[in-house]
Amino acid sequence: MTGPDPIRDEDLIAFHSGTLGKEAHDALSARIAADPDARATLAEWDRQDAALAALYGPVAKEPLPEQLRATLDAAAPPPRRPPARLLAAAFALLAIGATAGWFAAGVMRSPAAPAFAIADDALRAHVTYVAEIAHPVEVAADQADHLVQWLSKRLGRDIKAPDFAAEGFLLMGGRLLPGAESPAALFMYEDDTGRRLTLYALPEGGAENSAFQFLSSGETQGFYWHDAGLSYAVIGDLDRARLRTIALAAYDQLI
Amino acid sequence: MNLLDEIEAAIPSLRRYAHALMRDRDGADDLVQDSLERALSRRHLWRGEGPVRAWMFRILLNLHRDGLRQAPRRHLVAIESLPKEPAIPARQEAHMDLREVQVAIGRLPDDQRRALLLVALEGMSLAEAAALLDIPEGTLVSRLGRARAALREKTGRTAPHKKEGRA
Numbered sequence: 001m002t003g004p005d006p007i008r009d010e011d012l013i014a015f016h017s018g019t020l021g022k023e024a025h026d027a028l029s030a031r032i033a034a035d036p037d038a039r040a041t042l043a044e045w046d047r048q049d050a051a052l053a054a055l056y057g058p059v060a061k062e063p064l065p066e067q068l069r070a071t072l073d074a075a076a077p078p079p080r081r082p083p084a085r086l087l088a089a090a091f092a093l094l095a096i097g098a099t100a101g102w103f104a105a106g107v108m109r110s111p112a113a114p115a116f117a118i119a120d121d122a123l124r125a126h127v128t129y130v131a132e133i134a135h136p137v138e139v140a141a142d143q144a145d146h147l148v149q150w151l152s153k154r155l156g157r158d159i160k161a162p163d164f165a166a167e168g169f170l171l172m173g174g175r176l177l178p179g180a181e182s183p184a185a186l187f188m189y190e191d192d193t194g195r196r197l198t199l200y201a202l203p204e205g206g207a208e209n210s211a212f213q214f215l216s217s218g219e220t221q222g223f224y225w226h227d228a229g230l231s232y233a234v235i236g237d238l239d240r241a242r243l244r245t246i247a248l249a250a251y252d253q254l255i
Numbered sequence: 256m257n258l259l260d261e262i263e264a265a266i267p268s269l270r271r272y273a274h275a276l277m278r279d280r281d282g283a284d285d286l287v288q289d290s291l292e293r294a295l296s297r298r299h300l301w302r303g304e305g306p307v308r309a310w311m312f313r314i315l316l317n318l319h320r321d322g323l324r325q326a327p328r329r330h331l332v333a334i335e336s337l338p339k340e341p342a343i344p345a346r347q348e349a350h351m352d353l354r355e356v357q358v359a360i361g362r363l364p365d366d367q368r369r370a371l372l373l374v375a376l377e378g379m380s381l382a383e384a385a386a387l388l389d390i391p392e393g394t395l396v397s398r399l400g401r402a403r404a405a406l407r408e409k410t411g412r413t414a415p416h417k418k419e420g421r422a
Binding site: 009010013014017018019044045048049051052053054055056057059060061062064065067068071072075076 | 403
């Protein structure tokens with residue numbers, strides 16, 4: 001409408017980025033409507049944007065690569081009591097192989113590699129007994145005192161069954177399990193929807209105290225750590241944040 | 256949302272941007288990893304000015320520039336040997352060969368590629384992108400113009416020759 005002056009690309013770019021004020025936008029719209037070249041250019045830019053979105057958009061929907069995930073987790077607020085330097089150093093993201101058991105995925109940053117054994121054992125115990133309908137536990141929660149005394153005696157350590165009621169999980173009971181050097185204890189908990197989680201405890205005199213380490217195998221995930229001569233693992237089919245809260249509660253109560 | 260959550264929330268778009276910028280997946284994820292580590296190590300210095308995403312992009316852009324300065328060939332990959340990045344959907348973009356676009360993006364000068372991807376891929380406003388790149392908006396606009404024209408030409412969709420060149 002203002003004559004044959006071609007619309008400058010600068011103006012088209014501002015128009016295309018949608019950052020013009022309403023007045024300027026409307027004025028330019030009118031000129032663009034009368035300018036087939038400008039319309040073709042804008043359409044071409046739309047196609048460029050669509051091509052870029054098609055090429056690279058999917059990357060943003062991928063799950064984070066493990067190394068990034070582990071770096072983020074290592075930066076998460078630490079539990080209150082573990083030594084800070086260990087926490088900073090040791091937060092490994094583990095993955096389980098479909099056939100070969102545990103292995104480190106990506107860069108293994110933790111100094112606590114020997115902890116694989118407990119993760120493996122705890123996961124196997126979890127999978128075995130959580131699915132059990134008739135006999136999920138050897139000693140039921142109505143004999144909790146007896147259970148705790150018995151397990152403490154067999155493990156040679158004072159063991160407690162932490163209380164996860166605040167997280168909606170109640171103690172079902174526990175059982176004794178074989179371990180490499182000493183028997184291990186398994187406590188099982190259930191929430192009001194029937195979801196179960198387990199706490200595994202194994203005396204391991206040589207193990208150093210460590211920060212929480214994450215483990216996962218499909219939907220089943222958990223955290224494990226060493227503290228004062230015992231290795232622990234909390235495992236369940238829960239999301240990571242809830243499991244972390246529960247593991248922290250266990251940590252606080254078991255110390 | 257705390258700072259750490261916001262940092263995490265920014266990562267998918269940082270990855271998208273880095274993958275478009277670098278073209279090889281390992282280099283791109285290395286760049287994002289380095290950016291994340293730098294952000295985490297500086298987070299106590301972050302004063303809450305502006306969006307976390309912009310701060311993260313600024314870190315990434317700095318690292319990208321530094322990386323090119325220190326090791327200009329580190330992540331160069333022969334265009335022909337590039338994997339086809341995603342499985343390419345041949346739908347409404349049928350009239351635009353994505354492979355050609357990918358190659359053309361890779362051949363843009365770095366400053367144009369950085370600018371174009373901020374706006375065209377990340378959807379940033381001209382003001383945001385100019386601030387991130389530390390350039391005046393006018394400079395950004397002419398970079399975008401050159402980048403878009405080059406892309407158009409390199410994908411065989413030359414613009415009608417009715418205008419005089421801008422730069």
